[in-house]
Amino acid sequence: MAPIGRSLRQVEKVLAAGADSIFFGVRPQSDATSRLSILAALVEFDLAQAREAIALAHRHGRRAYVTLNSLYDGTQLDAVVAMARELIDAKADALIVADPGLVHRLGRLRGSTELHLSVVGRATNRESAAFWREQGVSRIILDRVIHVDEIRRIKQETGLELEVFVYGGFCFNHHGLCRLSSYFYGEMCLAPCMDRYTVDDLAHAGPTPFRSKQLNAYNALPELLEAGVDAVKIEGRQKSTAYITAVCAAFRRGIDALSAGEPLPDIPASLHIQTSPITTEGFYRGEENMLESIDREVGATASLRQLVNYLSPISMRFALRRQHKVREVKSRARQLSD
Amino acid sequence: MRVNFQTEHEPTGDWSADAINLGERFCVRRFLRRLDEFVDFAKRAALPVHLLTPYYVRERDLDTLIEKIAAVAEHFAGVYVGDVGLARRLADRNAVTYVGSVYNRDAAQLLHDEVGVRRLQMYPPRLASLAEVRAVLPVEIVVHGHIPISATPRCPVRSHLGNCDACEQVRQVSGGPAPLWQRGNTFYAGRKIITYGLVSSFVEMGLDSVVIETFALDEKQISEVSAIYHGEQPPPNDLVSGMFLDDAGAVLDSEPWFQRFRR
Numbered sequence: 001m002a003p004i005g006r007s008l009r010q011v012e013k014v015l016a017a018g019a020d021s022i023f024f025g026v027r028p029q030s031d032a033t034s035r036l037s038i039l040a041a042l043v044e045f046d047l048a049q050a051r052e053a054i055a056l057a058h059r060h061g062r063r064a065y066v067t068l069n070s071l072y073d074g075t076q077l078d079a080v081v082a083m084a085r086e087l088i089d090a091k092a093d094a095l096i097v098a099d100p101g102l103v104h105r106l107g108r109l110r111g112s113t114e115l116h117l118s119v120v121g122r123a124t125n126r127e128s129a130a131f132w133r134e135q136g137v138s139r140i141i142l143d144r145v146i147h148v149d150e151i152r153r154i155k156q157e158t159g160l161e162l163e164v165f166v167y168g169g170f171c172f173n174h175h176g177l178c179r180l181s182s183y184f185y186g187e188m189c190l191a192p193c194m195d196r197y198t199v200d201d202l203a204h205a206g207p208t209p210f211r212s213k214q215l216n217a218y219n220a221l222p223e224l225l226e227a228g229v230d231a232v233k234i235e236g237r238q239k240s241t242a243y244i245t246a247v248c249a250a251f252r253r254g255i256d257a258l259s260a261g262e263p264l265p266d267i268p269a270s271l272h273i274q275t276s277p278i279t280t281e282g283f284y285r286g287e288e289n290m291l292e293s294i295d296r297e298v299g300a301t302a303s304l305r306q307l308v309n310y311l312s313p314i315s316m317r318f319a320l321r322r323q324h325k326v327r328e329v330k331s332r333a334r335q336l337s338d
Numbered sequence: 339m340r341v342n343f344q345t346e347h348e349p350t351g352d353w354s355a356d357a358i359n360l361g362e363r364f365c366v367r368r369f370l371r372r373l374d375e376f377v378d379f380a381k382r383a384a385l386p387v388h389l390l391t392p393y394y395v396r397e398r399d400l401d402t403l404i405e406k407i408a409a410v411a412e413h414f415a416g417v418y419v420g421d422v423g424l425a426r427r428l429a430d431r432n433a434v435t436y437v438g439s440v441y442n443r444d445a446a447q448l449l450h451d452e453v454g455v456r457r458l459q460m461y462p463p464r465l466a467s468l469a470e471v472r473a474v475l476p477v478e479i480v481v482h483g484h485i486p487i488s489a490t491p492r493c494p495v496r497s498h499l500g501n502c503d504a505c506e507q508v509r510q511v512s513g514g515p516a517p518l519w520q521r522g523n524t525f526y527a528g529r530k531i532i533t534y535g536l537v538s539s540f541v542e543m544g545l546d547s548v549v550i551e552t553f554a555l556d557e558k559q560i561s562e563v564s565a566i567y568h569g570e571q572p573p574p575n576d577l578v579s580g581m582f583l584d585d586a587g588a589v590l591d592s593e594p595w596f597q598r599f600r601r
Contacts, residue, residue, distance in 0.1 A: 073467040074442045101444030125397040127423025131453065150397035 001065070001163065002248045005237035008049060010244070011056050017245035018252030021063035023096060025237060026050045026087070028079060047083070051090040063093040069118035071099045081105050088113045096141070097121070107136045114138045116163070125150075126157040133160055141233065144170055144215060144282040148227040151284075155228030164224060167247050167271070168235025170212040170280060213280040218267050220284040221254050246270040340547035341567050342478065343560070344390065348379050349552070354564040358383065359418060359549065361390025363437075366399045370406060377410045386415035393420025393437060400424065407432075422453055429454030435478065441467040446474035457546060469543055476546035481533040482563055483551025534566060 002019035004010055011022060025044040045053060050066060057064040066087050072080050077099070084095055084106055092113050097103055098120035106115060116139040123129045123140045132140065139161035142151060146164075155162055215235065217224065224232065232255070234247050250268040257265055340356035343349060349358055360376050362369035369392050380387040391407060392399075404427050411417060416433035419425040425434050436455040440446055449455040457476040460468065471477055533540075540548060550563055565571040 071439045071441050074470045077442045077444065099442070099445060100440065100448045101442040101446075104444040104448045122394075122421070123423075125395050125400040125421070125423050127400060127427055128395075128421060129423070131422050131426055134452070135448070146396065147398065153397050 001231050001233045002244055003168075003234055003237040003239065004053065004244075005044060006241065008052055008056065010241045011053050013241050013245050014248055015057065015060045015062055017248040019062065019248045021065060021093070021231070022053065022057055023065040023067060023233075023237075024050070024053060025067045026083065029083060029086075047086055050087065050092075054087075054090050054092050057093075058091065065094040065096055065116065066092045067096040067118065068102065069096050069098040069120050071120075072102065077101055077105070081109070085109060094139070097137075100135075103132070103135050103137065110136070116141060116161075119143050119165070126154045129154050129158045129160055133158055139163055139230070141165075144284075146283065147286075148220070148223040148284050151224070151229060152227040161230040162228060163231040163233055164217075164229050164284070165215060165235050165282070166217040166221070166224070166232040166251060168215055168239070170215040170282065213278045215282055216267075216271060216279040217281045217284055218251065218254060218271055219264070220281050221251070222258055222264055223285060225255070225258055341564055342388070342547050342549045343552050343564075344480070344483075344549045345552045348375065354561060354568065355385060355550075356547070357386040357388060357415065359388045359390050361388075361418070363390050363393050363418075363420070366392045366395070366403065370402065373406055373410060377413050380413040387413075388416045388418055388435065389414040390418045391420070391424065395421035395424050404428070416456070418459060422449070425449075425455060426453045429456075433457070435459050440471055443470045443474055446471045450475055459549065468545075472543055472545065478547040478549055479540070479545065480551060481537075481540070481548040481567065483549075537567060537569075 001021045001023060002014045002017075004014060004022045004024040014022060027044040027046045029047060054064040054066075068080055068084060068087075080099075080102055084102070087095060088109065088111055094114035094116045095106065095110070096116045096118045097106070098118040100121075103115060103117075115135075115137045117123055117132050117137045119141045121132065121141075122143070123132055124143055124146060129140050137160070140154070140158075141163045142154075144165050146154075151162060151164070154160070217232075221232070232251060234244065234251070236244065247270070250270050253268070254264055257263065341354075342357045342359050343355040344359040349355075349360070360379060362372055376387075376389060380389075389407070389411070391403065395403060400423065403424060407417060407424075407428060408431070411428070411432045414432075416435055417428055418435045418437050419428060420437040422436070422438070425436050428434055433456045434454060435457040436449055436453070437459045440449065440458055440460065446458060449458070455475065457478060458471060459478045459480070460471070468477065468479065548567060550560070550567065552560055562571070
């Protein structure tokens with residue numbers, strides 16, 4: 001499953017690279033809500049483009065999913081439901097949702113369009129998954145910190161379709177439990193963890209203290225598929241077409257080889273195009289540190305004292321530069337929505 | 339309107355609270371290890387004690403949590419749960435307060451009808467959401483104290499050292515007395531929330547209860563804060579509301595992003 005966001009031309013290229021499905025965000029049509037999905041301020045289609053993208057995917061025999069995975073108050077919810085109706089009319093194959101209220105409303109409206117629970121919705125065990133199944137959700141997108149043994153159990157107990165991220169950004173927190181973005185922006189995730197900061201006391205942390213490693217779970221593909229994962233997802237709606245197609249093609253080859261009973265090919269060179277130099281497999285096969293800054297500054301052999309010295313003086317003051325950045329992002333988002 | 343104190347350590351002294359929320363929200367292993375302490379306190383306490391349970395429940399921990407919590411739930415006035423699956427399993431026999439991202443009436447209704455949630459605890463929401471959700475379920479909000487940037491057990495100390503308890507082994511941190519975990523687990527400091535100026539709005543909305551996070555407050559400060567929220571003492575003039583503002587821009591410009599840790 002490949003992310004899309006920059007252009008309709010990108011859709012063609014990504015499908016040609018082997019994606020079975022695409023997902024993308026859509027820009028709100030009214031002022032009631034500023035954003036309909038997380039992480040999508042700068043890369044969303046308008047409704048007309050969304051319709052075209054869905055039609056394009058269908059012409060290639062592939063599926064198209066649309067993210068509506070933020071959380072909404074009552075006034076916003078009406079606007080989101082209206083957008084969802086448009087997308088259902090456009091034959092979107094699934095809506096990726098997180099808000100229980102939206103799921104509740106769409107239960108009666110969705111027709112043949114499926115509901116997939118976003119990672120923001122936080123179904124991390126079989127009981128949560130079963131609850132969402134009863135609300136009409138057919139697929140759960142799991143957090144990147146779930147072990148394959150847990151994936152297997154959830155699959156066996158619920159029978160739900162499961163989807164996991166295998167490549168791209170890695171949330172340093174748990175999706176849906178991080179308040180960093182709401183502190184900065186008053187909204188859900190705009191990825192402030194990826195930004196650079198002016199740090200007074202935490203010189204060791206470098207300019208990106210919150211930045212996670214890049215997820216690359218290519219080598220975990222055999223275990224993930226064996227555990228019952230139905231779809232693997234590439235993160236990065238904001239990424240370039242070249243990036244997405246390269247990653248997509250690499251995972252396509254890997255999955256096809258495994259499906260044919262062959263061993264997983266060696267990790268292709270094309271997967272070394274990540275934006276972060278340090279990668280992680282997530283927690284699929286075991287837990288590891290996910291913060292890039294810790295590996296960079298402390299190193300794998302750091303003593304406890306070194307680590308504490310690194311962590312303890314964490315008091316930060318964010319300079320005017322930070323506020324300018326916030327205004328710049330908001331201004332850009334407004335321009336795009338206009 | 340009741341005033342609850344929320345803490346991960348056994349409360350001492352007279353804090354003039356109406357109830358105490360006691361437990362461990364971030365780490366499952368620590369929660370299980372300390373559960374007997376929480377039960378012991380609940381048995382001795384003169385006030386109702388609610389059990390705070392870990393908000394993030396992985397599949398591997400689910401069965402253990404259900405079993406252990408169910409076994410001791412009778413000693414508590416209710417349980418705070420952040421996972422919808424765990425909430426559902428406990429709701430039959432316990433008064434469950436759901437702690438989560440619930441911002442509209444439909445979501446509250448679903449949790450009430452299908453999960454059995456009796457009350458919601460909301461971290462600083464927009465006021466519009468608060469009024470809307472309150473129409474369906476009793477709402478408790480955190481009005482004062484430290485709020486970490488996340489509620490997460492994904493602690494880099496743990497993941498780096500491969501030892502869940504590594505942080506607790508640290509007793510001297512830059513000259514300060516606190517082990518890292520006492521800093522709210524999320525050592526990247528969160529902001530402090532102060533909402534004296536909105537108390538009258540909360541009362542008008544008919545809020546069931548408000549919560550004061552006691553992290554980083556000493557006993558004297560807690561007593562003062564309690565008196566103010568109980569209306570027994572006027573709020574200081576120089577402290578105004580934060581984080582409940584509808585205009586996020588105002589928050590951006592008004593305060594430094596993070597509170598400094600005590601050093």
